[in-house]
Structure formats: structure tokens, C-alpha cells
Amino acid sequence: MVKIAVLGHGVVGSGVCEVVETNQSSILRRAGQPIEVKRILDLRDFDVPYRDKLTKDFQDILQDEEISIVVETMGGTHPAYEYSVAALKRGKNVVTSNKELVAAKGAALLQLAKEHNCNYFFEASVGGGIPIIRPMHLCLAANEINEIAGILNGTTNFILTKMFKEGMDFASALSQAQELGYAERDPSADVEGWDACRKICILASLAFGRQVHPEHVYTEGITRIAPEDVEYAESWGGVIKLIARARRREEDGLVECMVSPAFVHGESQLAGIDGVYNGVLIRGNATGDVVFYGKGAGKLPTASAVVADVIDIAKSPGTSKSLTWAECDENITVERRELKGDSYVRLSAPEGGMARRTVERLFGSAVFLTRPKQPADELAFLSGAMEESALENKLAALEQENLTLLSRIRLVDY
Amino acid sequence: MVKIAVLGHGVVGSGVCEVVETNQSSILRRAGQPIEVKRILDLRDFDVPYRDKLTKDFQDILQDEEISIVVETMGGTHPAYEYSVAALKRGKNVVTSNKELVAAKGAALLQLAKEHNCNYFFEASVGGGIPIIRPMHLCLAANEINEIAGILNGTTNFILTKMFKEGMDFASALSQAQELGYAERDPSADVEGWDACRKICILASLAFGRQVHPEHVYTEGITRIAPEDVEYAESWGGVIKLIARARRREEDGLVECMVSPAFVHGESQLAGIDGVYNGVLIRGNATGDVVFYGKGAGKLPTASAVVADVIDIAKSPGTSKSLTWAECDENITVERRELKGDSYVRLSAPEGGMARRTVERLFGSAVFLTRPKQPADELAFLSGAMEESALENKLAALEQENLTLLSRIRLVDY
Numbered sequence: 077m078v079k080i081a082v083l084g085h086g087v088v089g090s091g092v093c094e095v096v097e098t099n100q101s102s103i104l105r106r107a108g109q110p111i112e113v114k115r116i117l118d119l120r121d122f123d124v125p126y127r128d129k130l131t132k133d134f135q136d137i138l139q140d141e142e143i144s145i146v147v148e149t150m151g152g153t154h155p156a157y158e159y160s161v162a163a164l165k166r167g168k169n170v171v172t173s174n175k176e177l178v179a180a181k182g183a184a185l186l187q188l189a190k191e192h193n194c195n196y197f198f199e200a201s202v203g204g205g206i207p208i209i210r211p212m213h214l215c216l217a218a219n220e221i222n223e224i225a226g227i228l229n230g231t232t233n234f235i236l237t238k239m240f241k242e243g244m245d246f247a248s249a250l251s252q253a254q255e256l257g258y259a260e261r262d263p264s265a266d267v268e269g270w271d272a273c274r275k276i277c278i279l280a281s282l283a284f285g286r287q288v289h290p291e292h293v294y295t296e297g298i299t300r301i302a303p304e305d306v307e308y309a310e311s312w313g314g315v316i317k318l319i320a321r322a323r324r325r326e327e328d329g330l331v332e333c334m335v336s337p338a339f340v341h342g343e344s345q346l347a348g349i350d351g352v353y354n355g356v357l358i359r360g361n362a363t364g365d366v367v368f369y370g371k372g373a374g375k376l377p378t379a380s381a382v383v384a385d386v387i388d389i390a391k392s393p394g395t396s397k398s399l400t401w402a403e404c405d406e407n408i409t410v411e412r413r414e415l416k417g418d419s420y421v422r423l424s425a426p427e428g429g430m431a432r433r434t435v436e437r438l439f440g441s442a443v444f445l446t447r448p449k450q451p452a453d454e455l456a457f458l459s460g461a462m463e464e465s466a467l468e469n470k471l472a473a474l475e476q477e478n479l480t481l482l483s484r485i486r487l488v489d490y
Numbered sequence: 491m492v493k494i495a496v497l498g499h500g501v502v503g504s505g506v507c508e509v510v511e512t513n514q515s516s517i518l519r520r521a522g523q524p525i526e527v528k529r530i531l532d533l534r535d536f537d538v539p540y541r542d543k544l545t546k547d548f549q550d551i552l553q554d555e556e557i558s559i560v561v562e563t564m565g566g567t568h569p570a571y572e573y574s575v576a577a578l579k580r581g582k583n584v585v586t587s588n589k590e591l592v593a594a595k596g597a598a599l600l601q602l603a604k605e606h607n608c609n610y611f612f613e614a615s616v617g618g619g620i621p622i623i624r625p626m627h628l629c630l631a632a633n634e635i636n637e638i639a640g641i642l643n644g645t646t647n648f649i650l651t652k653m654f655k656e657g658m659d660f661a662s663a664l665s666q667a668q669e670l671g672y673a674e675r676d677p678s679a680d681v682e683g684w685d686a687c688r689k690i691c692i693l694a695s696l697a698f699g700r701q702v703h704p705e706h707v708y709t710e711g712i713t714r715i716a717p718e719d720v721e722y723a724e725s726w727g728g729v730i731k732l733i734a735r736a737r738r739r740e741e742d743g744l745v746e747c748m749v750s751p752a753f754v755h756g757e758s759q760l761a762g763i764d765g766v767y768n769g770v771l772i773r774g775n776a777t778g779d780v781v782f783y784g785k786g787a788g789k790l791p792t793a794s795a796v797v798a799d800v801i802d803i804a805k806s807p808g809t810s811k812s813l814t815w816a817e818c819d820e821n822i823t824v825e826r827r828e829l830k831g832d833s834y835v836r837l838s839a840p841e842g843g844m845a846r847r848t849v850e851r852l853f854g855s856a857v858f859l860t861r862p863k864q865p866a867d868e869l870a871f872l873s874g875a876m877e878e879s880a881l882e883n884k885l886a887a888l889e890q891e892n893l894t895l896l897s898r899i900r901l902v903d904y
Contacts, residue, residue, distance in 0.1 A: 095632055095776050098775075098776075099632060099633065099634055099775070099776065102631075102632075102633070102634050103631070103632060105699070106627075106631040107631070204777075205774070205776065205777030205778065205780065206777075206780055207625040207628070207630065207780070210624070210625065210628055211621040211624065211625045213520075214621070214624055214628075214798065214801075214802055216621065216794070216798065217516075217517070217520040217521070217797075217798045217801040217802070218509055218513060218516075218517060218793075218794040218795075218796075218797030218798045218800075218801060219513065219516070219794050219798075220513055220516050285519070345762065345783060348759065348762045360619070360794065361512075361513070362509050362512075362513065362619065362790040362791060362793065362794035362797075363618075363619030363620075363784065363785065363790070363791045363794045363795070364619065364784065364785045364788075364790075364791055365784060365785070366619065366620055366621070366782070366783065366784035366785075367781075367782070367783040367784060368780070368781070368782055368783075369759060369780065369781040369782075369783065370777065370778065370779060370780035370781065371777065371778045371779070371780075374778075376776040376777070376778075377776060377777045377778055379632075379776065380630070380632040380633050380774065380776035380777045381632075381777070382632075383631075383632030383776075384628065384630065384631045384632045384633075386632075387628075387631040387632060388628055388631070392806070
């Protein structure tokens with residue numbers, strides 16, 4: 077019998093209790109022994125059948141020698157970090173769905189787990205119920221992973237899908253997402269890209285072996301995407317997705333990492349990922365492109381990923397897995413202005429034909445796009461591949477010629 | 491240092507040697523120790539830099555106490571089975587890419603591994619380089635898996651993609667696949683669906699815990715799909731894919747399992763899987779639908795899956811994992827005629843309007859399909875959901891009325 081404690085009886089925490097209860101028989105078969113939730117930490121009171129398990133005092137869990145696994149589903153950095161540290165130092169395994177904490181303190185917590193011969197697992201922190209962390213770590217072990225790209229945030233993907241499939245504007249799509257419970261009242265963490273940024277940092281740290289910090293990663297949200305941009309993306313033959321990506325630069329091992337909206341071609345495996353679904357593409361040197369797809373959030377999917385981690389620990393107690401990356405205080409990411417890529421640019425161009433010639437002069441290889449009912453004073457084109465700094469210089473030069481930048485969205489080629 | 495032997499220096503076996511060599515540094519980091527190919531068994535001579543490792547005598551491997559892992563990439567049942575048994579009995583771990591053997595003898599070999607405290611791993615047997623076996627086993631451990639459906643054969647998927655995207659007929663698409671090396675000179679195992687059948691049997695055995703035997707699974711290939719069927723599928727809004735699927739029947743735990751061409755709606759995550767790619771959808775009770783996508787075959791993808799298994803063993807030597815299912819001689823599949831589903835039917839119908847009324851009389855809920863330049867004497871419709879036996883009775887009744895069955899393809903709703 078493995079006894080666990082759950083920190084935080086919110087959406088994911090209560091889901092963990094539910095999955096452990098509902099899937100008892102398959103869990104027993106796979107873990108080799110039954111798993112029981114012994115304690116639940118929450119400051120609130122809940123009217124649940126198992127309310128005798130609730131406690132408001134973390135010490136009840138920490139001091140309980142029977143509890144070998146602590147499930148941390150509190151979210152936020154504090155006190156989740158302090159509780160995790162305390163549990164690991166007592167040799168208790170910690171399983172978390174807390175991407176904010178893993179992205180900020182992963183290396184330190186993994187190191188602590190190693191020192192105390194226990195585990196710090198975080199499958200549920202990326203991609204909800206989609207297995208990503210473990211396949212990446214175990215199954216792709218024989219590959220050098222060069223690149224990762226994903227749709228890692230279901231809220232923004234829901235909004236973008238509504239904008240494309242139903243012609244909604246951003247504000248209406250957001251408010252529908254809020255009504256359906258897919259977006260929070262303060263949607264910033266999702267729509268500004270921070271959530272996706274934390275997740276790509278976790279994946280990049282795991283793939284490349286050193287902590288990639290969210291504050292070093294250029295992150296742009298989807299709030300400025302206009303219906304006009306949607307129409308140009310469609311006429312180009314693709315969609316706009318919020319793409320989080322990381323690539324190891326061959327020359328120096330630095331990491332090119334960014335979160336931004338991107339034009340994705342219709343043929344891409346990422347283009348068809350719609351609604352609240354997530355998808356992650358991993359590019360290995362032997363296996364080629366592998367894509368994992370599924371529900372990236374939600375109570376039961378996320379809870380089932382947490383419970384899978386618990387089962388893995390229950391199966392081989394007392395061992396510490398090699399899942400780890402190195403602490404790294406320095407910035408190992410490439411500066412944004414050095415990153416190279418193609419971009420879609422939309423301008424307000426009062427002078428018509430003149431504007432087009434100006435663009436052609438500045439961007440030798442520009443490809444012009446059109447859309448239905450395109451106004452005469454609007455111009456859209458693809459810049460061709462160049463460094464971000466070069467593009468910015470050219471965009472500044474356009475502004476000098478009275479062409480106003482309305483929109484600029486990167487292209488990706490997954 | 492972990493020393494391994496490779497049985498069979500064919501496509502996959504030589505790929506294993508290559509991956510172990512090329513990715514030394516990442517393998518060392520992930521396995522915690524270096525991995526070396528000490529011996530390679532093959533009856534042929536090869537002019538390779540490591541030809542001193544070649545042997546024609548399996549005893550050189552079996553008797554060598556330094557070799558702790560045997561990689562079996564010979565294919566076929568004999569002598570692969572006997573060699574695997576001998577290795578496991580000596581406590582050597584066996585890693586295989588041999589789907590035929592796993593589908594036929596998986597339960598027995600897994601049991602033998604357990605008894606001798608070693609492992610029998612087979613990640614590479616399904617989906618080439620796509621991690622499927624381990625994510626299914628480990629990461630979805632907290633789910634009751636109810637259903638699996640997949641495009642598990644790259645050759646047939648390449649052919650079907652050519653038929654849809656370039657309007658080729660089956661014979662031309664097959665011969666192009668052969669020219670490109672995607673299909674063998676005798677393509678039966680692929681185009682008749684046997685390869686996909688072995689793979690779905692492995693996945694079903696793992697998911698449902700008992701050996702599902704290929705000979706009990708109704709298997710239909712893609713050889714009879716005509717360009718007309720392609721056009722009807724397109725006008726319906728979808729594509730035809732060779733879909734291998736397995737579902738556990740709630741009432742009695744029997745397994746509904748089949749391999750056949752199927753109409754897949756354009757919105758399905760399986761519809762966009764084109765060319766030699768594979769995709770597997772797993773439906774869990776907590777996680778919902780999860781899809782894994784990638785190259786389902788090929789030297790390096792498959793070899794990297796083999797090496798990932800080797801690394802997993804190297805990381806925790808001397809332990810036996812719970813990966814297993816029970817031997818089961820009886821037939822645990824549901825008889826095909828009891829299976830229920832919708833079907834597309836195409837008829838030669840010389841009597842025009844009369845024929846339509848006959849179909850409406852026999853199939854109350856039939857939905858008629860059309861295609862460009864549809865001949866007056868051709869009729870196509872969707873039957874509505876019914877048991878296979880009922881459909882067959884109705885099709886026989888149609889024949890009685892001089893309507894000749896030209897084609898019948900099942901619909902799936904993934």
C-alpha cells in the first residue's frame with residue numbers, strides 16, 4: 077500500500093483524488109500495490125466524502141512517515157517551493173503539476189531529489205494529460221533532440237480556432253472562452269503567452285540539459301491579432317497558432333527559444349490542432365519528427381498524468397531516476413535580435429503603388445499577399461528570411477516613408 | 491559499460507550499430523554509462539569497420555557473460571523465438587523490433603523475462619520511432635484504456651495518400667512505393683493488412699492485459715479500393731485510411747478488433763496523417779484522446795526506439811518491469827459478424843430510380859453520396875449503423891434485386 081498526500085484541493089488536486097478512486101483496479105494492476113490518498117492539504121473546507129482526510133497543517137503530512145509521495149497541485153511558487161523542498165529533504169517523493177515552479181526551480185528540486193534518493197516528477201506540468209516529459213526523456217533517449225515546437229496553451233488555441241473557424245475577433249473569442257471556463261477572469265497568463273513560455277522552458281531544460289529561464293525567453297501573446305491577419309493567413313494557405321519553440325544552436329550550444337503567434341502552413345501537423353487541444357513536435361536526429369497530441373488541460377487529463385507519475389514511483393520505490401538538468405544562472409538563450417526567420421508584415425500604405433515599390437526596394441524577396449475585399453491602402457507581404465534586427469531596421473525605414481506598421485507575425489516551418 | 495549483441499545485421503540491426511555510435515554522448519548522459527555493441531550475429535559477411543564483431547554462431551553471444559542485452563532484429567518467428575528464449579533463460583535482457591514474434595509469442599516471452607529477473611522490451615515493434623508502447627504503459631497507467639485506433643502501416647498509408655492526393659490507382663501507387671523502397675517486392679504483408687494486424691494485437695494485448703492473437707482478428711487490406719471510392723470519400727468530406735482498431739466491450743470484456751480500410755472524416759486527427767507516417771490514437775477514461783504521430787518505419791527511427799529500450803535497461807540493471815500481459819489460448823475477440831458500425835456501399839444499379847427506392851426500402855436511414863461525373867448506373871450510400879451480419883443480409887437482398895455490390899468500406903468515428 078502506497079500512501080500519498082495531496083497539497084491543494086483545487087481542480088487538479090480533487091481530480092487526483094477522483095482518478096485514484098475511480099481507476100483503483102487498473103492502478104493496482106499497474107503499480108503492483110494499491111494507492112491511497114491519506115491526507116489532503118487545503119486551507120478551505122470541503123464537503124466531500126473524504127473530508128476526514130483534510131488538514132490545514134502541512135506538518136501533518138511532513139511528519140507522517142507513512143506518506144511516501146506528496147502530490148503538489150497548489151500552483152504558484154510559494155509556499156509550493158518551500159513545501160516541496162521540505163518533503164524532498166525528508167526523502168518523500170514529490171509529484172507536481174505546477175509548471176510555474178518547475179520552470180523557475182526545476183534544477184534545484186531535481187538535484188535535491190537526487191541527494192535524498194527520491195524523485196521529483198512533473199509529467200502533468202506540460203501538456204496536461206498528454207504524455208510528453210516521460211516519452212521525451214525515456215523513449216527518445218537514443219536521439220539527440222535538436223528542436224521542440226508546440227501548441228502548449230489550450231486557452232489561446234481555443235481563441236485562435238474561434239477566430240479562424242467562426243470569424244470572431246479576439247475580444248469576442250476571449251469572452252466566449254471565459255464563459256466556457258477555458259479562460260480565467262484575468263486571462264493574462266494565457267493570452268500574453270506566459271503559460272506557454274513556462275512550458276517550453278521545462279521542455280527545453282529537459283532536452284538540452286540546462287535550466288532555461290522564462291525571463292530570458294522572448295514572449296509575445298495573441299492579443300494583437302486582428303481579423304485582417306486571419307484573412308491573410310488563410311489566403312497564404314495556413315493558420316495562426318501560438319507557437320512555443322526551442323532549438324539548440326549547433327555552433328555554440330546556446331538555445332534559440334521564443335513564444336509568439338506564428339503563421340503555420342496548412343500541411344503542418346501543428347495546423348490541425350484545434351480548440352483546447354495541445355500538440356508538441358519533437359525533432360530528433362534519428363527518429364525525425366514525432367508529434368504528441370491531446371487535451372492539454374482539464375481536471376481529469378491533468379490528474380491522470382499526476383497519478384501516472386505516482387504509479388511510476390510506486391513501482392520502483394527507493395530509486396532515483398536520471399530525470400534531471402543542471403542549474404544554470406546565466407542566460408543560455410540567444411538574444412532575440414539575432415534570431416533568423418521569415419515574417420508576415422501588414423502595413424497601412426496610403427500611397428498605393430508607391431508603397432509596393434518601397435517594399436520591393438527594401439525587401440528584395442518580398443512576397444505580397446492578398447485578401448478578399450482588401451482596402452486600397454493596405455499592403456501585406458512576407459519579408460523573406462532575415463535576422464530580427466535586420467527586419468526591425470527595414471520596418472523602421474518603412475515608417476520613415478509614411479508606411480504604418482499594423483501587424484507583424486513570424487512564420488515557422490514545422 | 492553495458493555490452494550488447496545484435497542479432498541480424500539488416501536494416502534495423504545496422505541502424506542500431508549506427509545510432510549507438512553516432513549518439514554516444516547523449517546515450518552516456520542518459521544511460522549513466524557507455525553502451526557498446528560487442529557482437530553482431532549474421533550469416534552473411536559485411537564489409538563494415540566493425541566486422542571483427544561479426545559472428546555466425548549464436549553461442550558466441552549466449553555464452554558471453556559480458557553481454558547483458560541481446561537486441562533481436564532478425565524478424566520472423568524462427569529462430570528469433572528460440573534465440574530469445576535461450577537469452578532470457580540465461581538472464582540476458584532481450585530488446586526486439588520483431589512485431590511478428592511479439593504478436594505471436596509476447597505473453598510467453600514476457601513471462602520468461604519475469605521468471606529470470608530480466609526484461610523483454612519491444613518499443614520498436616509498433617510505430618517505428620514513435621514512442622507508443624512505453625507511453626501507453628507508463629504514462630497512461632492511471633487511465634482505463636478503452637480504445638485504440640491507428641494508422642500502423644506506412645506502406646499502405648503512402649499508397650492511399652498517393653491515391654487521394656494525386657489521383658493514382660492502387661496498382662500505380664503500389665509500384666511507385668516499390669520503386670521508392672517503401673514496399674517490398676512481395677507487398678502482401680503490408681497491403682493485405684497483416685503487418686497492421688500484428689501491431690494492433692500487440693497494443694491490444696498490452697492495453698487489455700491478455701494476448702490477442704492475429705489469427706482471430708478480421709483483417710482486410712487495401713487492394714480493392716478503386717478510384718471511384720476515393721471520389722466518394724472526398725465528396726463525403728474525408729479520406730480512406732487503413733485503420734487498425736481495438737476496443738474493450740463493456741459487458742463482457744471481450745475485445746472488438748479489426749483491421750480494414752475505413753472512411754475517416756476530414757476533421758479527425760487521423761485524417762491528416764499522410765505518406766509513410768503512422769499515428770496512434772489512444773482513448774483513456776481520464777485523459778481523453780491522445781494521439782502519437784511520427785515516422786512509423788525506417789532504419790534510424792526504428793533503431794532509435796531499440797536503443798531507447800537498451801538505455802532504459804542500462805539505467806536500472808537487474809530489475810524486471812511490470813510490462814506484461816497474460817497468455818491466453820482462447821479467442822477473446824468478438825466475432826466479426828457481431829460488430830456494429832456504419833458502412834459506405836457502392837453498387838452497380840442498372841435500373842436507376844428503382845434501385846434508389848430499393849435501397850431506401852432496405853436501409854431506412856441510408857444517406858446517398860454523389861461524385862463528379864457519376865454514371866447513371868452507379869449508386870453509393872452510407873448504410874447507417876448496424877451489425878455486420880445485418881448489413882450482409884441486406885447486401886445479399888440487394889444482389890437478389892440485380893444490384894451488384896462493387897465496394898463496401900466501413901466508417902470509423904475517431
